[in-house]
Amino acid sequence: DIQLTQSPSFLSASVGDRVTITCRASQGINTYLAWYQQKPGGAPRLLIYAASILQSGVPSRFSGSGSGTDFTFTITSLQPEDFATYYCQRLNTYPWAFGQGTKVEVK
Amino acid sequence: EVQLVQSGTEVKKPGESLKISCEASGYSFTTFYIGWVRQMPGKGLDWIGIMYPGHSDIIYSPSFQGQVTMSADKSTRTAYLQWSSLKTSDTAMYYCARRGSDTRGFDIWGRGTMVTVSS
Numbered sequence: 001d002i003q004l005t006q007s008p009s010f011l012s013a014s015v016g017d018r019v020t021i022t023c024r025a026s027q028g029i030n031t032y033l034a035w036y037q038q039k040p041g042g043a044p045r046l047l048i049y050a051a052s053i054l055q056s057g058v059p060s061r062f063s064g065s066g067s068g069t070d071f072t073f074t075i076t077s078l079q080p081e082d083f084a085t086y087y088c089q090r091l092n093t094y095p096w097a098f099g100q101g102t103k104v105e106v107k
Numbered sequence: 108e109v110q111l112v113q114s115g116t117e118v119k120k121p122g123e124s125l126k127i128s129c130e131a132s133g134y135s136f137t138t139f140y141i142g143w144v145r146q147m148p149g150k151g152l153d154w155i156g157i158m159y160p161g162h163s164d165i166i167y168s169p170s171f172q173g174q175v176t177m178s179a180d181k182s183t184r185t186a187y188l189q190w191s192s193l194k195t196s197d198t199a200m201y202y203c204a205r206r207g208s209d210t211r212g213f214d215i216w217g218r219g220t221m222v223t224v225s226s
Contacts, residue, residue: 038152043216043218043219044152044213046212046214049210049214087151087152091210096154099151101152
């Protein structure tokens with residue numbers, strides 16, 4: 001199976017910071033990648049799919065890019081409600097594996 | 108409103124059986140895949156499998172094949188995840204989620220069912 005490696009696992013940031021998370025696939029997956037946000041005690045929420053398309057209702061400060069094996073998720077100006085854990089997920093073939101997650105914490 | 112409503116918290120003993128549910132509303136149940144995701148305490152997301160209620164097409168992750176069974180009842184618009192013999196290692200939050208159209212991933216999620224298995 002194709003593995004996903006997210007980095008970093010933890011990230012300390014302040015409100016207003018630009019935050020970048022990377023997700024690397026062990027083999028090429030075209031743009032079959034999604035990004036989710038999960039807050040403590042809550043279910044994951046789809047933010048981005050097809051590597052760069054913003055899900056309806058998601059603020060434009062979130063963005064994604066990449067194709068093949070290397071992907072990037074960016075929050076341009078971190079807001080208080082953005083402190084959460086973020087996961088990438090590949091969608092090319094089953095099983096749809098997730099990355100191990102990146103926890104964005106208050107600096 | 109499109110939503111998935113999951114059954115409530117379960118506390119079971121090792122060796123017991125369990126069936127948890129996920130009721131869909133607000134969309135055509137038989138034309139979207141529904142998947143299940145496990146989250147063990149303090150850990151990340153594990154993809155269990157996915158099924159198409161329209162014709163019971165079911166795909167399991169190799170890690171979960173034989174450990175759980177997915178099913179669906181079209182008449183009640185409900186998906187199920189079941190165990191025949193629980194282990195303490197099955198303790199986790201279990202989410203159902205709808206696979207969106209195109210290559211959208213899981214666009215709608217239930218709130219999760221917490222399953223605790225302890226002697």
